[in-house]
Amino acid sequence: MPADETTQRPSPLTERQEARRRRILHASAQLASRGGFDAVQMREVAESSQVALGTLYRYFPSKVHLLVATMQDQLEHMHGTLRKKPPSGERPAERVAETLMRAFRALQREPHLADAMVRALTFADRSVSPEVDQVSRQTTAIILDAMGLTDPTPEQLSAVRVIEHTWHSALITWLSGRASIAQVRIDIETVCRLIDVTDPRRPSG
Amino acid sequence: MPADETTQRPSPLTERQEARRRRILHASAQLASRGGFDAVQMREVAESSQVALGTLYRYFPSKVHLLVATMQDQLEHMHGTLRKKPPSGERPAERVAETLMRAFRALQREPHLADAMVRALTFADRSVSPEVDQVSRQTTAIILDAMGLTDPTPEQLSAVRVIEHTWHSALITWLSGRASIAQVRIDIETVCRLIDVTDPRRPSG
DNA sequence: CGCTAATCTAGAACAAGTTTCAGACTTGAT
DNA sequence: ATCAAGTCTGAAACTTGTTCTAGATTAGCG
Numbered sequence: 001m002p003a004d005e006t007t008q009r010p011s012p013l014t015e016r017q018e019a020r021r022r023r024i025l026h027a028s029a030q031l032a033s034r035g036g037f038d039a040v041q042m043r044e045v046a047e048s049s050q051v052a053l054g055t056l057y058r059y060f061p062s063k064v065h066l067l068v069a070t071m072q073d074q075l076e077h078m079h080g081t082l083r084k085k086p087p088s089g090e091r092p093a094e095r096v097a098e099t100l101m102r103a104f105r106a107l108q109r110e111p112h113l114a115d116a117m118v119r120a121l122t123f124a125d126r127s128v129s130p131e132v133d134q135v136s137r138q139t140t141a142i143i144l145d146a147m148g149l150t151d152p153t154p155e156q157l158s159a160v161r162v163i164e165h166t167w168h169s170a171l172i173t174w175l176s177g178r179a180s181i182a183q184v185r186i187d188i189e190t191v192c193r194l195i196d197v198t199d200p201r202r203p204s205g
Numbered sequence: 206m207p208a209d210e211t212t213q214r215p216s217p218l219t220e221r222q223e224a225r226r227r228r229i230l231h232a233s234a235q236l237a238s239r240g241g242f243d244a245v246q247m248r249e250v251a252e253s254s255q256v257a258l259g260t261l262y263r264y265f266p267s268k269v270h271l272l273v274a275t276m277q278d279q280l281e282h283m284h285g286t287l288r289k290k291p292p293s294g295e296r297p298a299e300r301v302a303e304t305l306m307r308a309f310r311a312l313q314r315e316p317h318l319a320d321a322m323v324r325a326l327t328f329a330d331r332s333v334s335p336e337v338d339q340v341s342r343q344t345t346a347i348i349l350d351a352m353g354l355t356d357p358t359p360e361q362l363s364a365v366r367v368i369e370h371t372w373h374s375a376l377i378t379w380l381s382g383r384a385s386i387a388q389v390r391i392d393i394e395t396v397c398r399l400i401d402v403t404d405p406r407r408p409s410g
Numbered sequence: 411c412g413c414t415a416a417t418c419t420a421g422a423a424c425a426a427g428t429t430t431c432a433g434a435c436t437t438g439a440t
Numbered sequence: 441a442t443c444a445a446g447t448c449t450g451a452a453a454c455t456t457g458t459t460c461t462a463g464a465t466t467a468g469c470g
Contacts, residue, residue, distance in 0.1 A: 014437080017447090042427060052449040054430080063427065122327040122374075125242075126382045133383055158395045165374035165392065166367050169327075173370075177331045178338055187370065190363045190399065197398055219467075222417090247457060257419040259460085268457065 021059055023049035028070045032116035040067060040116055061127075067120030068131045074117065075138045078103060082142060092147040093195040099146040100167060100188050107171070108181070115175045122168060139164055147195065159194040166191040226264055228254035233275045237321035245272060245321055266332075272325030273336045279322065280343045283308060287347060297352040298400040304351040305372060305393050312376070313386070320380045327373060344369055352400065364399040371396040 013021065027049040031040045042063055046056045060066035082102065087095035107114040124132050143160050144152060152160070170187045173179035179187075196202065218226065232254040236245045247268055251261045265271035287307065292300035312319040329337050348365050349357060357365070375392045378384035384392075401407065 016436090020448095038426095041425095052451095053428090054450085055448055057428070058447080061428095119328060119330075122377055123324060124381060125324075129381055129383050132381065136383070155395075158391050161388075162367075162371050162392050162396045165371040165378075165396075169370035169374045172327055176329060176334055176337065178334050178341070183366075186363050187367050190360075190403075191367045191370075191396075193402055194395065194399060197402060198395075221466090225418095243456095246455095257421090258458090259420085260418055262458070263417080266458095 020049070020051055020055070024051060024056060024059055024066070025070055025073050028066055029074070029113060032067070032070065033110050033113045036112040036115035037067070037119045039112070042066075064120045064124050064128055065131060067116055068124060068128055068135060071117040071121060071135055072131065072138065074113075075135060075142075078106060079138065079142055079145075081106075083145070087146055091196070092149070092199070093192040095148070096143055096146045096163065096195060097189050097192040099142065100163075100192075101185060103142075104171075104181075104184060104188070111175070114171065118168065118171050118175060122172065136164065139167070153198070153200055155198045155200070156195075159198040162194060163191050225254070225256055225260070229256060229261060229264055229271070230275055230278050233271055234279070234318060237272070237275065238315050238318045241317040241320035242272070242324045244317070247271075269325045269329050269333055270336060272321055273329060273333055273340060276322040276326060276340055277336065277343070279318075280340060280347075283311060284343065284347055284350075286311075288350070292351055296401070297354075297404070298397040300353070301348055301351045301368065301400060302394050302397040304347065305368075305397075306390060308347075309376075309386075309389060309393070316380070319376065323373065323376050323380060327377065341369065344372070358403070358405055360403045360405075361400075364403045367399060368396050 024045060027045045028040055031044060031048070040063065042056060043053060045066070046053045049056070051059075056066075060069060082099060087098035087102075089095040089098050121132060121135060140157075140160055143163060144150070147156075147160075149156065166187055170179065170184045174181065174184050229250060232250045233245055236249060236253070245268065247261060248258060250271070251258045254261070256264075261271075265274060287304060292303040292307075294300040294303050326337060326340060345362075345365055348368060349355075352361075352365075354361065371392055375384065375389045379386065379389045
């Protein structure tokens with residue numbers, strides 16, 4: 001597969017560039033933690049990461065790109081954390097619900113950061129598709145991990161996609177104050193039933 | 206229930222005010238149809254609806270408010286259209302999937318308008334909660350209509366919420382070019398299986 | 411009709427995302 | 441060490457959402 005402009009691998013960064021990138025992502029997460037999406041102001045990110053505004057834009061071509069990259073960063077971290085303590089439920093549906101609720105609790109500890117990342121993710125337009133896709137793949141991996149599957153059927157993949165849809169949208173309703181934590185939990189548990197329905201070992205699946 | 210500031214009924218508008226409001230919503234939908242969220246620029250909306258910018262902001266306190274109101278408007282219209290030709294499937298799950306696919310086809314005819322409305326809806330923050338809630342209630346009504354239910358159980362309501370989550374999020378993935386029309390259809394059909402699972406007439410529900 | 415409060419208009423001003431540019435600094439190759 | 445190409449900086453400019461102001465218009469009322 002030839003590398004087109006949306007797939008090309010980033011040319012390797014020098015040490016200083018890598019350091020700049022990390023400073024930027026750190027500043028972004030820090031500002032987001034304080035006041036959510038609106039508090040991440042590009043001039044402030046540039047200033048607190050000691051980088052010129054133009055440079056910030058060279059690394060991340062828009063605020064949404066920056067916040068989606070911040071999310072990638074946090075997700076990787078979370079996937080690592082989740083791996084250490086695998087979910088304890090017996091049935092796959094239980095394990096997935098447990099995993100998502102654990103992630104949800106982590107987000108509740110930094111609601112502003114969650115706000116910034118999730119809003120950026122759903123507001124992203126086509127120019128951010130590759131990055132958003134990457135986040136989606138990572139999320140899929142987390143869910144499949146929890147299910148204990150390495151070789152899902154197309155039906156199961158569809159169920160996983162629906163779970164991801166529900167996860168994102170439920171987060172948004174919670175973040176905008178239209179749903180309680182309890183309601184998010186119920187919705188997650190409800191959608192996880194699809195895992196049972198699409199389990200090929202089930203007779204009626 | 207006392208009317209607080211978020212619930213208070215709007216004082217009745219004069220005829221000219223009603224006309225202004227309609228002109229604004231019309232201009233908003235028109236610009237959105239051309240170029241989506243970005244093409245709805247407040248100065249342009251004001252100009253093409255022959256209203257001063259300040260007046261536009263008096264009617265709709267932000268661009269997101271305006272677009273969510275535009276969505277309310279379109280949804281009402283769609284609910285009316287859908288009522289005329291009720292879905293033909295036998296099982297509730299089929300009828301809901303059919304209804305949503307019909308709505309989806311309508312959106313495909315105006316993808317830019319869909320983009321503007323859906324992006325506004327998911328980007329809306331707490332200040333728009335009442336309006337977004339209204340849209341959500343309207344969507345719930347459409348789905349319950351299709352199910353043929355007037356008295357849903359809490360479990361069924363949860364399934365409906367999950368269907369709405371999937372609907373919004375699947376639309377977003379389609380609008381941002383990350384999912385095909387076929388994939389949206391599959392996701393809708395998949396999530397609609399929850400209707401069977403939560404049907405109280407089923408033994409294992 | 412004539413008054414008062416509310417509403418509307420035009421336009422300036424402000425805020426934050428984004429772009430641009432000239433000049434200084436790094437990097438990599440020779 | 442030196443040169444060319446690429447990168448970074450600081451600052452200004454531009455765009456679009458939002459706010460503000462002063463004056464004109466309108467609506468409701470006696």
